[in-house]
Amino acid sequence: MDVQRIGVVGLGAMGAGIAQVATEAGFDVVGREVTADLGDAATARIGHFLTRKVEKGQRTEEERAAAMSRLTTTTDLSGLADCDLVVEAIVEELGAKRELFEELERVCRPDAVLATNTSALSVTEIAAATTSPERVVGMHFFNPAPLMPLVEVVRAELSSDDAVATALGVVERLGKVAVPCHDTPGFVVNRILIPLLNDCVRALDEARVTPEALDAAMTNGAGWPMGPCTLVDLVGIDVHVHASEALYEKLREPRMAPPPRLVAMRNAGLLGRKSGRGFYTYT
Numbered sequence: 001m002d003v004q005r006i007g008v009v010g011l012g013a014m015g016a017g018i019a020q021v022a023t024e025a026g027f028d029v030v031g032r033e034v035t036a037d038l039g040d041a042a043t044a045r046i047g048h049f050l051t052r053k054v055e056k057g058q059r060t061e062e063e064r065a066a067a068m069s070r071l072t073t074t075t076d077l078s079g080l081a082d083c084d085l086v087v088e089a090i091v092e093e094l095g096a097k098r099e100l101f102e103e104l105e106r107v108c109r110p111d112a113v114l115a116t117n118t119s120a121l122s123v124t125e126i127a128a129a130t131t132s133p134e135r136v137v138g139m140h141f142f143n144p145a146p147l148m149p150l151v152e153v154v155r156a157e158l159s160s161d162d163a164v165a166t167a168l169g170v171v172e173r174l175g176k177v178a179v180p181c182h183d184t185p186g187f188v189v190n191r192i193l194i195p196l197l198n199d200c201v202r203a204l205d206e207a208r209v210t211p212e213a214l215d216a217a218m219t220n221g222a223g224w225p226m227g228p229c230t231l232v233d234l235v236g237i238d239v240h241v242h243a244s245e246a247l248y249e250k251l252r253e254p255r256m257a258p259p260p261r262l263v264a265m266r267n268a269g270l271l272g273r274k275s276g277r278g279f280y281t282y283t
């Protein structure tokens, strides 16, 4: 399908990043948030990052203005009725996602492709909430979405070739790198990255080093662009713990289980950058 208009449901860090990338690539974008204030905050966030690009000479003021004019927000799901593709980026809870897909099926055109940005839930189980699972795929962006080139395009059990081809075509137009894969727990990257980050957190306690020292070890000794503690803070400790639990539930490998230290941090509201405190403190 020739996609012109993309809907993004949930404009948190991931959804706002996806909306930014889509509007920069020339798509019309409708973002849906539960309140107008959250929609405005996401628009301001996108505006800020595009302004930085203008200041750094990466975009012209006209390009920024054009990108912002292609972006609208709504609190009403039926605002997505004209979209050719909808990407869901709401909370990582199967029940909430299944409810949303049921509603999306009701409000969207029957030929629209419905994509989930889930990190570790089963796309097949999300698709099963609809009566048209063939049009459901995974489009898994990485955090921060505007900077990370990869999008995993996930074929669920009943995804049609057309839906997968549409998602792949959009990823190409976004200027990103697509890796098509099947719907297995954690897909490709999180299947590897989640247990690896869990190992890093366990090493923190076993080797009795500080987060700063562990980050220095992995950036200087393994060439990581950012250290594991910085990365978990960026991803969000709640998101990481949830992804670990989801993988552990499916695969039963001890390394997948979230380290107790991370669970305690999550329960204490130390969620990383978004809460102002995780391994590090943010102002």
Ligand code: CAA
Pocket: 017, 049, 052, 053, 118, 119, 120, 141, 142, 143, 144, 145, 146, 147, 148, 190, 193, 225, 226, 231, 235, 239, 243
């Ligand atoms: N959204 C939009 N734009 C952003 C942004 C964001 N969240 N964060 C930064 N930017 C923009 C800013 O304008 C920034 O420039 P200024 O600071 O001058 O304003 C510009 O991008 C460059 O930012 P940085 O200087 O921070 O960029 P960098 O060169 O240091 O690289 C990085 C940053 C790409 C994030 C790099 O550190 C990196 O690759 N880190 C690893 C990230 C990673 O592994 N992500 C995957 C997480 S796992 C995941 O996402 C899966 C999951 O399901 C949980």
